[in-house]
Amino acid sequence: MDPSRGDPEGVKRERKGFQSRTLFLLMLPGVAYFLLFHYGALVGNVIAFKEYVPFDGLWGSPWVGLGNFQRMFEDAAFWDSVLNTLWLSVLQLVFYFPVPLGLALLLHSLTWSTVRRFVQSVAYLPHFISWVIVVALFQQVLGDTGLLNSGLSGVGLHTVDIIGNPDAFEPLVVAQVIWKDAGWGTIIFLAALAQVDEQQYEAAAIDGAGPWRRFWHVTLPAIRPVIVLLLIMRLGDILSVGFEQMLLQRDAVGPETAEVIDTFVYYQGIVGGDYGFAAAAGLFKGVVGALLVYAANKVAHRLGEQGVYK
């Protein structure tokens, strides 16, 4: 298999060609995967300009031009899903985003490393739990007969209607995201905080700066780039809110409250069989999403940050 083994002259002679041939072959399975399942599927977006006829398949189905997009722009349910998506994104930005930051500052301020590491381990864990289990856990704790309501009625208080109640859906969704990902979200802040030179704090303290001024003048400048970067990335991703999370709970509260663009695509296409129409909505989201990520990255560069890509 290795013709040049133990033959230094041969190594030199064969090196260039042999090496790149091996590397090229090693690259092939991965490249084939990306070409087929990403670019092949990307090409499949032509269905957005067709009316899918199961018998004729993807390529045989008749073209309808921009008909699917026209229907989509005139569909009130589509715009409802866009508004729901944007609203849930904004809610998460306002109520979820500060939590990992606060938690990271709290963890970073702990001087007892055993406790810090223990709390970190516990807080990271929910990130690895599937959405199915997270939703089931919330049902068990906050449902009609769950932990919270049993406790409330046990002490003679009114029970609260949370699971399956459209009015409580928004806080519930944000609470789930906080429970699942706030701990994991601290990692990037903790990494930034760990890079601050201890001597800067010491110098500031010797100069008479109290904890608040040290926070303002040493800590905050160190993590500001990370905060800006994450905010911009989140804005670029504003058309996506936890698809699995929404899909699992949409039926319980109804589409008026829980339909987001991704679930709209799912219900129109996979459930309703209207593939062309659903693909049009998905393509719309993909194009706008890519433009937003691109724009967000440009803004990040403009602000002198590193951005997501160069």
Add this chain to the structure above:
Amino acid sequence: MSASARPGWMEKPRPLTQAAKALALAAVVLLVCVPFLVIVSTSLASTREVVDNGGWVLWPSEPTLDAYRDIFDGGIVTHALGVSAGVTIVGTLLSLACTVTLAYALSRPGVFGGKPVLLLVLFTFLFPPGMIPSFLLVKELGLLDSYASLVLPVLVNVFNLVVLRGFFQSVPEELYEAARLDGAGDWRVLVSVVLPLSKAALAVVGLFYAVAYWNSWFYASLYLESDHWPLQQVLRTYVVSGAGLTDATTGEATVTAPQSVQMAVLVIATVPILLVYPFLQKYFTKGVLTGAIKS
């Protein structure tokens, strides 16, 4: 708290601040742990105790494994557990193999086609193909209702690829040179130099893949008939949506499964994650991830 950990310049913490911090930390730990405690306890309680208590138990008075016995009796859940385990093991191995080889090739300078391939890969990050075209592709490829449909469409994860590539690039160039002088080709360098040095990164990426395969349910709901479902999709249908479990022997739908059985399914779906978690946790400290996230 040990005073030695506090640097000399820092003020002595005020008791009130300390108390508030302790309270916040306790709240974080309890919020994460109590739900798990409730499901484990309820799964171990007798049906009567669960009903008497109104649907859940914080601490079972007479623990019983009845619920688990029901589940492992060879019904739907037993089968789903096998499917999940199989897909997770095979999927993780295949994913690791394809990710390692591609990451290694892309980490070496001057490989033919390396630059365009890297761009090709990174572009998919910006523009994912979309649910409907992916579904139709799987359908056209004849993969519907095959376990391959849970693995092949998600074979290589771009994030994991970038993590591994970054790690391979950090292997000192001198080691490559030395191996080459010993007459090793690129394949030998990968197997006997690069991979042994990258154990931590391989462990993290492998565990990421395993967790993703184990937790996956949406593709199963898209592509598979219900008798081939993995555990998470079974869990979704019978616990989250509250459908009745079908009796495996008679094929008849029974009433909704007893609460303790539902919770036992939940526990079984969670336990593998809890088991691999300490290993995953061990490698966080090695900076593999923070380095990758930063880049």
